[in-house]
Amino acid sequence: MSTTVSEATSLEATASSEARPRRRKAVGINARHNGVAFLFLSPWLIGLMFLTLGPILASFYLSLTSYDMFTPPQWLGLDNYVKMFTEDGRYYQSLRVTFTYVFLSVPLKLAFALGIAMLLNRGLKGLGFYRSVYYLPSLLGGSVAVAIMWRQVFAYDGIINQVLLKFGIDGPSWITSTDYALYTLVALAVWQFGSPMVIFLAGLKQIPQDIYDAAEVDGAGPVRKFFSVTLPLLTPIIFFNFVMQIIGAFQAFTPAYIISGGKGGPADATLFYTLYLYEQAFTNFQMGYASAMAWVLVAIIGLATVISFKSARYWVHYGDER
């Protein structure tokens, strides 16, 4: 018995060692298929070349020039960047607006997403129904139609104020007020908490029930269970949602464009970074300046992502450390 086994294995070994040089060359699924592989990759490689990498480099060059699309770019060196940070008050305003929006909308959105996900994760009946209803706004939220609707909801004679009137409060004209316009856009973003909620729900399902049982045996109440079990085990997903939402929020465009009529008004109160970039590029044809703005945006988003990843080691727990 033992001899046959050893014979068989040695046979196999010799067979495979014989086969190996040949196999590496041609047959088998581990063989290299450079030709065919690059055939499959070709659409993407062309796109990468002409629509991604090429444009990124070109946009860096353009950011150092003055360019209006119709005459060749003229070299300016760092002038665009200098102007941006020293002379352009509207640029600062666009930064202020965008950062306010990101820092308010992302945490609020994630808090709602996690809260509702936890309510839903109790093995309720009708989970599918609730999940769909709460998710729906985030599917529609980016559309022009929803922005138009939002504009009406928060108009001076819109439903928000009509409801407030029932309580004897005379609400302001939210959309045209410099104090409130930006917050209506934050509210619109928070309303779309559905997609991070769905991701949280999937994460909550992964937490094994016996950890909760063990915590309960040790005398943990619901609050303690939340802070000592749910939250730590969910940190990888909180982290993922956080990074994705930050990246998305910096690029918000459509709602601000529609609600402010394309101008970022009133008085630049909703002048989002992307809106100002669009205006510089396609209304004023300051393509060089707009390219410089685009590069700073890339740097901001990149920095935000790097900081998130660096901070992750202090608060994100991965399963295997447990």
Next chain:
Amino acid sequence: MTIAVADARDKKKRAFNWRSVAVHGCLIFGALLMIYPLLWLASSSLKPANLIFSDLSLWPSKIRLQNYVDGWRGAALPFSTFFMNSFIVSGLAVVGNVLACSMVAYAFARLNFIFKKTLFAVMMLTIMLPLHATLIPQYALFHKLGWVNTFLPLTVPKFLAVDAFFIFLMIQFIRGIPRELDEAATIDGAGPIRIYWSIILPLLTPALVTTAVFSFIWTYEDFLSPLVYLTSMDRYTVPQGLSLLMSSKGASSWGPLLAMSLLSLVPLFVVFFIFQRRLIEGIATSGLKG
């Protein structure tokens, strides 16, 4: 100890009814709050102008279907043009993403080639890249090619797999397909092209559907690219049509504007109701943003 736990659970079960009623109550109230704006939109689209802002009830006391007729013809061109344009662009985007991304994903998931690791890292980085980083040079390029005011700048990039997120989604899915199938096909003499077409593609259907659905929704909703590239009204997509209707009409015509807004959401509702399971699974498993 186990008895104590079981006992606690029993107690929980007895007390559960009240708590569950409370939770359901909260959730239903929240759900109503969430969809109230949409219900309001639907009801206002049927109201005469003077009732939109004075009548709070969701059931219109007077129904005015004329809003839809006025809205449809309210902009310089009828909405049939805008819907047609939107469907052409979104349809092509779906085909492009499904074809191109599945090819690239197959290569990354199953084939060996030089610089694979580097190219994969580059692909992952492009997912993070904000759209604005490439917008202006892309515009200059398409302008040079004479593609401005055609659908090409909106659709050709999809055939070049620029939406790398879908590549990633499909790679993840292909990794779950047993390699034994590929090996068996190789033994039967099938090459990579045959394997891609006859084995991977059919088994990839769920991921293809997810990709198709999200491609449709995102392209259909997209406002920035059409705004940049489509300059004459006969090429406008639905979001541009709405924007046009909004700016061309005074505050007096909210009815038609809201009617067209609601109508523009109908394709999204339809897609949502048909594919909601796929959509939610797609988000839950890959973190696609909705």
